[in-house]
Amino acid sequence: MKETKLLTRRVGKYEPPDLKVYEAQGGLAALRRALEIGPESVIEEIKRAGLVGRGGAGFPTGPKWAMVAGEKEGQKYLICNAEEGEVGTFKDKVLLDGDPWLVLEGILIGAYAVGAEKTYIYINGEYEQTIELWNKLVIEARKAGVLGDGILGSKISVDLQVVKSKGLYITGEEFALISSLEMRRAAGRLKPPYPTEKGLFERPTVVNNVETLANVPVILSEGVEAYCNLGVADEPGTRLFCLSGDVKKSGVYELEIGSGTLEEFINEFGRGTTSGRPIKAVQPGGGTSRFLAGESLNCKLTAQAIREAGSGIGTAGVIVYEEGKSAVEIVKGLMEFYGFESCGRCAPCRIGVVRMKEIVDKIFGGEGASDDLEQLRQISKACVEVSTCGMGQAFPLPVLSALELFPQDFEAAIEKVSA
């Protein structure tokens, strides 16, 4: 197994915001080509490349753009979602810091393809240096004529606004992000209508993850065929995997999709677990994904294989837990985070997360009763079924799968007390 550097090939090779070196290394060629072939062909190429969103939900990018491009009149918006609040995910920061011009090029091509004149990049408020860099980058880009009226001598004008997020996890959800830009309270909304129909200021809006947009210039400059040669048939290209938790070496690694199994990835790049004990469980897609354990760790690193193994690839934030950690402890940590971050708009998430946290705390503190597990299961299921946004539907999943995979941990914690 080895890294395939496609998106991260320029990371560390130049000092942003230096446009000259970026251009010398083949930058902006994709944007020039996009301006030449026209918006319809750009969307067609993205569709042929089979690019799917890398932010968690995995919605195909080409059809999403086509929906917004279909709306001919009026203002349209493109938002680059760099909020990245998910537990165990830090891949976007690598691209934003290491190769911001690539991301900017992706934003410009996207805006050109869908016909959006106003774009936003919504960066996590904790990435202070990244925001400073992007503010400089925008000034540099305006000077070089890459941004503003008439990009690269064409008649297209695109404007970019750097937005600093104000410290809520929920703003990573697309409707909460849109609400916050409209100066409303950040909270999910009922879908449909989707943002592609009624998004920012009731106008069609594209919301894409940083990594998704970084893929766009690569597809256009490398060509669809070369891009499709990488990865597997259904999922071409590469993916940035974040590795964290109980491993010796954590980090972000760009791998060809389906190039190895999850266990190989953890053992080769993470160099095994911290203490050398075997792996107990793995969350392959950030804090809201189900646990994988035992046999299912042998799944290939593709979205489909991980789904079949019983989890989801989500944001590709692989979190490893080693043997010797109690599942109750892991779940307690996750519940603390999601309890703190629930936006409080809909009841199942607002009340459910507090009740779940109470039960888990009770079990952890050694006061658990035998009917607590059933109650925990019921609240989780209700929460998954009736929550409005992605967060409420997803945060009970690790709890449910922990109850399924490690019931002995919970029972041991309860029995220790009653004995």
Next chain:
Amino acid sequence: MYFRWVEKVKKFDIQTYQNLIKDVGGINVENLFVFMGKVQETFGCVPREVVRDVAMKTGFSEARIYGALTSYRDFKV
């Protein structure tokens, strides 16, 4: 997730505020969130005078602006 940098709260002064408006090129609905972020960074809070002025310029009610501001962890009012 629990740690936040707290800026020092400064007193509102009209000259600084007007310079901020000039920097963003006038207050409008599209850049309101960014503008409020800049106000927060400059004054360490969003002063009452700013909320009043923004409410007048955008047509939003003061209550709505306070409602939004207080829901974010990094805004102080």
